[in-house]
Amino acid sequence: MIAETGLAALWLAAGLAALQLVLMLMAFRTPIEVGRTIRAVAVVQGALTAISFAMLLIVFARSDMSVALVFENSHSAKPFIYKVAGAWGNHEGSMLLWVTVLSGAGAFLGWLSQRTSERTLVAALGAQAALALGFYAFLLIASNPFARLFPAPPEGKGLNPLLQDPGLAFHPPTLYFGYVGLSVAFSLAVGALLTGEVDAKLARAMRPWVLGAWTLLTLGITAGSYWAYYELGWGGYWFWDPVENASLMPWLAATALLHSINVLAARGALKAWTMMLAVIAFSMSMVGTFLVRSGVLTSVHAFAIDPQRGTFLLGLLAIYVGAAFTLFAVRGGTLKEGAPFELVSRESGLVINNLLLSVILGIVFLGTLWPLFVEAVSGEKLSVGAPYFNAVAGPLALVLAVLVGIGPLLSWRRERRPVFKQLTIPALLAATTLAISFIVAPAMGILPRLGLPAATFLAAASVLPLVGRSPFRAPLATWGMVIAHFGIAVALVGMAMNSAFTSERLAVVQRNETQTVGPWTILLKGVTPTAGQNFTAIEAELHASRGSGIEVLKPQTRYFSDPPMETNEAAIETFWNGQLYTVIGKPDPSGGWQVRLWWKPFVTLIWFGGALIALGGAIALLGRAWRRRRRKPEWRKERYA
Amino acid sequence: MKPKNQRLILVAAAIVAVLVAVLLAMWGLRDRASYFYTPTEISAGKAAEGQAVRLGGMVEQGSIQRQPDGVTIRFILTDGQARTPVMYRGIVPDLFREGSGAVTEGRLEKGVFVADTILAKHDERYMPPELGNLAAEHKAGKTLER
Numbered sequence A: 001m002i003a004e005t006g007l008a009a010l011w012l013a014a015g016l017a018a019l020q021l022v023l024m025l026m027a028f029r030t031p032i033e034v035g036r037t038i039r040a041v042a043v044v045q046g047a048l049t050a051i052s053f054a055m056l057l058i059v060f061a062r063s064d065m066s067v068a069l070v071f072e073n074s075h076s077a078k079p080f081i082y083k084v085a086g087a088w089g090n091h092e093g094s095m096l097l098w099v100t101v102l103s104g105a106g107a108f109l110g111w112l113s114q115r116t117s118e119r120t121l122v123a124a125l126g127a128q129a130a131l132a133l134g135f136y137a138f139l140l141i142a143s144n145p146f147a148r149l150f151p152a153p154p155e156g157k158g159l160n161p162l163l164q165d166p167g168l169a170f171h172p173p174t175l176y177f178g179y180v181g182l183s184v185a186f187s188l189a190v191g192a193l194l195t196g197e198v199d200a201k202l203a204r205a206m207r208p209w210v211l212g213a214w215t216l217l218t219l220g221i222t223a224g225s226y227w228a229y230y231e232l233g234w235g236g237y238w239f240w241d242p243v244e245n246a247s248l249m250p251w252l253a254a255t256a257l258l259h260s261i262n263v264l265a266a267r268g269a270l271k272a273w274t275m276m277l278a279v280i281a282f283s284m285s286m287v288g289t290f291l292v293r294s295g296v297l298t299s300v301h302a303f304a305i306d307p308q309r310g311t312f313l314l315g316l317l318a319i320y321v322g323a324a325f326t327l328f329a330v331r332g333g334t335l336k337e338g339a340p341f342e343l344v345s346r347e348s349g350l351v352i353n354n355l356l357l358s359v360i361l362g363i364v365f366l367g368t369l370w371p372l373f374v375e376a377v378s379g380e381k382l383s384v385g386a387p388y389f390n391a392v393a394g395p396l397a398l399v400l401a402v403l404v405g406i407g408p409l410l411s412w413r414r415e416r417r418p419v420f421k422q423l424t425i426p427a428l429l430a431a432t433t434l435a436i437s438f439i440v441a442p443a444m445g446i447l448p449r450l451g452l453p454a455a456t457f458l459a460a461a462s463v464l465p466l467v468g469r470s471p472f473r474a475p476l477a478t479w480g481m482v483i484a485h486f487g488i489a490v491a492l493v494g495m496a497m498n499s500a501f502t503s504e505r506l507a508v509v510q511r512n513e514t515q516t517v518g519p520w521t522i523l524l525k526g527v528t529p530t531a532g533q534n535f536t537a538i539e540a541e542l543h544a545s546r547g548s549g550i551e552v553l554k555p556q557t558r559y560f561s562d563p564p565m566e567t568n569e570a571a572i573e574t575f576w577n578g579q580l581y582t583v584i585g586k587p588d589p590s591g592g593w594q595v596r597l598w599w600k601p602f603v604t605l606i607w608f609g610g611a612l613i614a615l616g617g618a619i620a621l622l623g624r625a626w627r628r629r630r631r632k633p634e635w636r637k638e639r640y641a
Numbered sequence B: 001m002k003p004k005n006q007r008l009i010l011v012a013a014a015i016v017a018v019l020v021a022v023l024l025a026m027w028g029l030r031d032r033a034s035y036f037y038t039p040t041e042i043s044a045g046k047a048a049e050g051q052a053v054r055l056g057g058m059v060e061q062g063s064i065q066r067q068p069d070g071v072t073i074r075f076i077l078t079d080g081q082a083r084t085p086v087m088y089r090g091i092v093p094d095l096f097r098e099g100s101g102a103v104t105e106g107r108l109e110k111g112v113f114v115a116d117t118i119l120a121k122h123d124e125r126y127m128p129p130e131l132g133n134l135a136a137e138h139k140a141g142k143t144l145e146r
Helices: A002-029 A035-061 A068-073 A080-088 A091-112 A118-142 A166-195 A200-232 A242-267 A271-294 A300-305 A307-332 A346-378 A386-409 A424-440 A446-462 A476-501 A605-631 A635-640 B003-032 B039-043 B129-145
Strands: A382-384 A503-509 A514-517 A520-531 A535-546 A548-553 A556-561 A564-569 A571-575 A578-587 A593-601 B033-037 B053-059 B072-078 B083-089 B101-109 B112-119
Touching: A002 A035, A002 A091, A002 A118, A035 A068, A035 A080, A035 A091, A035 A118, A068 A091, A080 A091, A080 A166, A091 A118, A091 A166, A091 A271, A118 A166, A118 A307, A166 A200, A166 A242, A166 A271, A166 A307, A200 A242, A200 A271, A200 A605, A242 A271, A242 A346, A271 A307, A271 A346, A346 A382, A346 A386, A346 B003, A346 B033, A386 A446, A386 A476, A386 B003, A424 A446, A446 A476, A476 A593, A476 A605, A503 A514, A514 A593, A520 A578, A520 A593, A535 A578, A535 A593, A548 A571, A548 A578, A556 A578, B003 B033, B033 B039, B039 B053, B039 B083, B053 B083, B083 B101
Parallel strands: B033 B053, B083 B112
Antiparallel strands: A382 B033, A503 A593, A514 A520, A520 A535, A535 A548, A535 A556, A556 A564, A571 A578, A578 A593, B053 B072, B053 B101, B072 B083, B101 B112
16 A cells, blocks of 8 residues: 555645646746746645655665565665665665755745745746656656566566665755755746746845755765775776766766855846856766666666666756747847956856866866767777876866966955955965975875965965954855855865875784874784675674774675675775775685775865865855844744735 | 847856866767777777776686785686776775676786776676677577587
């Protein structure tokens, strides 16, 4: 019954989405009052998908093997949290989560929005319904999560052990909230293009959604990066894997949008550009979903394994992106550009920010899709990885990092205070860092060599907007910006340090023998078998020391039986100045064990930086919400009047 | 700046940005994308020495040799027609074994393929997608022999 309830809720939600779209179209043909109705429909639609998703969680929690999806992806002996998280660790479940978030976002838009005009809101809710409708169709036709099996098998096939990690519980939902939060920006942009009401008011309505989505995307990417780092046992934090790029592309677009939307909100300028970015940002979310969900990434031929799903998603993508860009082409030209600005102004700075981000986005996009293109055209197989992305996007990212330090010091409209004078101290610090790096490490790679001074410059420059004013009077949004920009510098230091100073050791070690890596001497004390709830393992005991004290690390190799698989569980010890990362490999015929050791100075700064960037976003969001509340205490009355 | 000029400049800037992105990407893709080759293509000299490429094939029975340092192995990848010797320093993936498929990333150095990574998904059922055809041919060949 539970699965059927879930399916029924999904069908009902799809019906309501259709109704919502019809209401919007009706309101456009003859101006009638549908605002209140369409809002209510959006809210109920959101509630129905939430019910549907809750039903899926229940069948997974109960290990109801009569549901095909549970049978394929779960096992009754799994820890409870992974049973629940397993609900979205597969294709159908994750698409249902996607749709739940999509219609949930629509519901919140309908419920809470008071900043947009009624006409634009109705149009936006219609657009949101059109989006949801396509994905409902996709779920109900091509990937029904509630399909039953008869007779019910006694036991499930189990969840991929790599996914049996707390990371799974948080990483995909966070990313999805980010991805799909951008759908509201998309719908608002489409709505505003339809009504022609592209103005500062719209920007202020869109901004919290973009800020929120961007914050969650940042958090999701950072968490995903750390998850890959500790779970895969390869010691790397970013692999330029197409799936990673799929999350990076919406982030880059959202970052650009986040900045241009401020120009629109504050100065009424960059109208067309901002609307286009709003369309692109969610389009990138859909491209990402298509890439990850269609299986097209491993090979064009993998696409053919499940052509229905891939083609369906590609069709949706083509329709939505095509329609939005057509609308943009028709209406974008009619928008009046807002207030003018001079060449040296904050507006120009943000334009440059946007251009650089767009170029980086283009480079990542082309690099990610290139293998598909080549294989489709010539049949040749190739892969594009770190050598391409680092060399082509890396230098641009560094230039951007330096400009991030300068931009916030510019004034709106025209130059008022000479900017370069303010930057003396950051520039001096950067020069000093560069000089020190030549003394300490004469043979550093070019990217970390330039990355360290760029980060120093940015770290010092990013706090300047708070200097010279009473810091506690500064708006929270300014604090958010400063913290996020400072976070970029922190992450950059982590990346540069990691690439310049990581030491690695790979060796066969006998019991009670030592190896050195960086400043550490590491002793293999022993290797013992052990077991967990649903796996057996061998565990090495390593004693690490540098001078005083001993750290004990216990890396494992785990053996799972459902499905049969072996995973490496790295043991990582964090210190203030870096991480010691250890992996146990295979036994050697001599009686020793393969051991892989890394000393990674300051590598944790990468994720601290990412967390700071997200924190900055959250603070800015809070600040915006709070200021509004204070400024306009009458908004509640207005709505219910 | 007049609003009209301003828009003109913005449009021009956007076009320049797109062009720059495409040019940079093309420049990077031309010599930084790594092609996938089979041992036959390697022996035909398709990959230049030192060029980063991927090599995929079946690990030949009895070809895995452990080197004295305990962490380097040598083995032979074959596609039935040609054989390429491979050297790899590192911990091999769990499902890397003789007689099964593997994809390696690395470069050719003096006739030996020096691999930086060996790719294998952590799944019994996994067959590297690039080897899909190869495995199918392999099976077809066996059926014919019978």
